[in-house]
Amino acid sequence: MSLIHVKDLSKHFKILNRREGLGGAFRDLFSGDFRTVEAVAGISFDIDAGEIVGYIGPNGAGKSTTIKMMTGILKPSGGLIEINGLVPYENRIRQAQIMGVVFGQRTQLWWDLPVIESFKILKEIYKVDQKTFDEHMDMFNELVGLKELYSQQVRTLSLGQRMLCDITASFLHNPQIVFLDEPTIGLDISVKAKMRTIIKELNRTRNTTIILTTHDLGDVEALCNRIIIIDKGKILYDGDIKKVNALFGAYRTLKLQIDQFNETTLQTLNDKLTEKFGTDHGITISENEESWTDVTIDQARTPLSEVLNHLMTNFTVMDVRIVEISMENVVRKVYDGALT
Amino acid sequence: MRSIGEYLRLYFMIEAQYIKGRMQYRADFIISSIGMFFSSLATLGIFWVIFESVPDLAGWSLMEMVFIYAFYMIAISPMQILFDHAWQLRFHIQQGTFLKYYFRPLNMMFYYMSEIFDLKGLTQLAVGIVLLVYASLQLNLDWTLIRIALLFITLFSAALVQISIVVIASCASFWVLDSYPVLGLAWKLREFSPYPMTIFDGAFRFAFTFIIPIGFVSFYPSQLFLRPQDVSSLIYFSPVIGIGLFALTYWVWTKGVNSYTGTGS
The missing domain is CATH 3.40.50.300 (P-loop containing nucleotide triphosphate hydrolases)
Structure with missing residues (x-):
């Protein structure tokens, strides 16, 4: 019992x-x-x-x-x-x-x-x-x-x-x-x-x-x-x-502040990453606030360090933060069917 | 289940440590004791002022009033010393710190009240005892063994009445967001208890006897020693009233404890 x-x-x-x-x-x-x-x-x-x-x-x-x-x-x-x-x-x-x-x-x-x-x-x-x-x-x-x-x-x-x-x-x-x-x-x-x-x-x-x-x-x-x-x-x-x-173990989000950020930056970022890691790179890019860009990486597919390296060499990155995934995000992912 | 003996042992153990801890704040102890000493004497000052202009109060002399007051001081001391934590119940409830009292294998009222042992109440008790002895010497009271036994029984009952009034009032915070008005009322009312109930008119006297029985905290039992010839037979019910009221208080406390849901965390 x-x-x-x-x-x-x-x-x-x-x-x-x-x-x-x-x-x-x-x-x-x-x-x-x-x-x-x-x-x-x-x-x-x-x-x-x-x-x-x-x-x-x-x-x-x-x-x-x-x-x-x-x-x-x-x-x-x-x-x-x-x-x-x-x-x-x-x-x-x-x-x-x-x-x-x-x-x-x-x-x-x-x-x-x-x-x-x-x-x-x-x-x-x-x-x-x-x-x-x-x-x-x-x-x-x-x-x-x-x-x-x-x-x-x-x-x-x-x-x-x-x-x-x-x-x-x-x-x-x-x-x-x-x-x-x-x-x-x-x-x-x-x-x-x-x-x-x-x-x-x-x-x-x-x-x-x-x-x-x-x-x-x-x-x-x-x-x-x-x-x-x-x-x-x-x-x-x-x-x-x-x-x-x-x-939440595999996902990490990089927050980047890129110099001279404009409408095309997100597209350019995506192109550069696809060029390096292929189409199945498991990385999502989204604009956050005031020129901060969120790059969420599935570490099971692409190592975070390599992504960071690649971005640093191709863009002028002014500031970087690594964010742990939050409880709210986990719950949202579960709702989205991530566990089924 | 734990026996009363075990609870007593535990209580002494907790309080011995508590007193040791508090003694480290010597200034706090001394200042609060001095404060208590003078506030105890303040009421005597009021009596003195009253008796400057009148020879007696509803037939009661100054020294008899001192006796009633001394009885009152002794009777409220157990509340002050042992149940002082009741005053903080509303803070614990509002802030959610009350939760911890559920987690020990102990009676909750015991555990809650054992957390504070109010040392300055001892000053009050000492002043009360000195005044009681002084007044009874001045009044030439005849202390037979039976009377001394009666004194202890009536003091015990009076203490229970006072404890019950304060604890019941503090329990209001289980249901009311701000229970201060209720506690404040209980606190104010006790200031009426060292006066002869005969000075109040019908409605108040009835209330102070049967509804919020503060008459039993000092006046009715004091009558037994000062004027045994015209004591009302009600006084012989004082142990019943004291124990009954405490039982009611414990029931209300238990209801409150069971209905508490805590704050979010």
């Missing part, structure tokens, strides 16, 4: 149709004019122990609502969630014992307390025995050098340090499932890398199931074997990451 079982899950919110202006606000007080918003509109999936699943989608797709239902905060409007055979909403305290949750930049440690004391209180709350506690603390120390932070008050930590503490703290009681909501948001690249190593390592050594929601496709690429893409409350894709990799 799977660890997490979700079947036809849905959640509606009733929202008042608000009117404009002060007069409208007064009329709203007595209004029965509600509309129903379907935040989650019938989703089903099963997750097994030890999986790292990326749960992704654009803003307002229904990610948070799903996570809130899985963690027992929200009661579903319809359908079923079972974690270890129990319904989260009805068994909040028991479920909390087997879960760890990290919600973005909101720390769950005690703001005024030194880091080590937060961990000691968590030990007490989750009834972690001394031996396990010591083992875990040694391991966390190895992974992130936690010892140096022990005596610091949580409020004095940098965002990166605090997030590292929060992540490791969520694993202290050896939970079966850890929910990570935007764990790398706002972090610089080195901390991000560290964070990813820890998550991977903890998953590997204890077979902890990890549900990761993120906007950072780099996180997904680095960590997940399986992804679920959700948009407008429905699942667009659920499966192996390799297929999706082609969507």
Whole structure:
């Protein structure tokens, strides 16, 4: 049996149709004019122990609502969630014992307390025995050098340090499932890398199931074997990451600022690229804004470095940027049938 | 499930650390304690001004008023010290930081309230105790064992009433965007509690006795010790009122917690 079982899950919110202006606000007080918003509109999936699943989608797709239902905060409007055979909403305290949750930049440690004391209180709350506690603390120390932070008050930590503490703290009681909501948001690249190593390592050594929601496709690429893409409350894709990799792993967009840009530049660019890489070059060119040109390259067909080289030698390029593909683009591509 | 003993142990552990942490901000502690000390005495100043021009207030002498006030200060201290986090509930709810209280295998009210232990409330408690002893010496009150037991029972009930009023008012933020007016009302009302209910006319007295029972925070129980001969039999219900009101508060809190949907993230 799977660890997490979700079947036809849905959640509606009733929202008042608000009117404009002060007069409208007064009329709203007595209004029965509600509309129903379907935040989650019938989703089903099963997750097994030890999986790292990326749960992704654009803003307002229904990610948070799903996570809130899985963690027992929200009661579903319809359908079923079972974690270890129990319904989260009805068994909040028991479920909390087997879960760890990290919600973005909101720390769950005690703001005024030194880091080590937060961990000691968590030990007490989750009834972690001394031996396990010591083992875990040694391991966390190895992974992130936690010892140096022990005596610091949580409020004095940098965002990166605090997030590292929060992540490791969520694993202290050896939970079966850890929910990570935007764990790398706002972090610089080195901390991000560290964070990813820890998550991977903890998953590997204890077979902890990890549900990761993120906007950072780099996180997904680095960590997940399986992804679920959700948009407008429905699942667009659920499966192996390799297929999706082609969507955001292989595509990179070059933004170029070309000197003396005019109406014919796009055509000339295309001609030059076809000349070099043939008609099947997998490159799309479009004008962006104010003389910036987007060149989107499918790296599976044409290496980015060669395209860049070729363009640099044939045009006077004043400025270049390389853009990672965005979540919105991935979702758009899925809609366009890229995965079917 | 955790036993009460386990919760107590955990509570002491959290608060011991919390106090240690706060003590590092020594200036903050000293200044807020001094502030609390003087604001506690301010009401006494008002009494003094009143009694400069009148010999008694609806038949109550200055020293009796001091006793009622001292009882009130002690009765509101547990709210101040243990439930002070209630005041910040609306910020947590608005900003979505309330979510984290769902994630621990603990009773949520316990976990939420345990996060703050208000040290300056201890100053208030100390001033209250000193004033209570002083007033009862001045009034030559006869403290039998039964009366002392009654004092503890009525203080406990009064504390529950005060806690309930503030926590219920703060729970309004589960349903109302800006609950400040509700909290402000609860805060204002408590300023009426150290006065003899007999100075209010019918409608107010009825409200303060049966609807928002601030009469039970200080005046009715104080009567038991100051004028036992003309005490109303209502006072013997004070534990029922205190416990009943707290049970209602807990029910409202649970409703609120279950209806909260959080902010987007």
